[in-house]
């Protein structure tokens with residue numbers, strides 16, 4: 001169950017929704033655009049090879065799938081905390 005306070009509700013570990021519905025970074029309170037389902041497509045992001053996911057992402061995806069697999073990391077535009085990280089097919093919508 002989501003953690004709540006009178007002013008905000010946790011959308012994720014790094015994102016909170018204010019009482020009016022706008023989103024904010026849970027670390028620096030910077031306004032985030034969009035809604036809980038669209039903000040990732042509107043914040044700065046990095047796309048790179050899966051090895052950038054860290055030492056636990058060691059397998060070469062080409063051995064297992066034909067699709068191009070990428071590492072994506074999304075950042076708060078205020079403090080550049082990583083809001084979300086994923087390893088997905090390059091064709092996966094943001």
Ligand SMILES: [Zn+2]
Pocket residue numbers: 025026027028029030076077078079080081
């Ligand atoms: Zn922030």
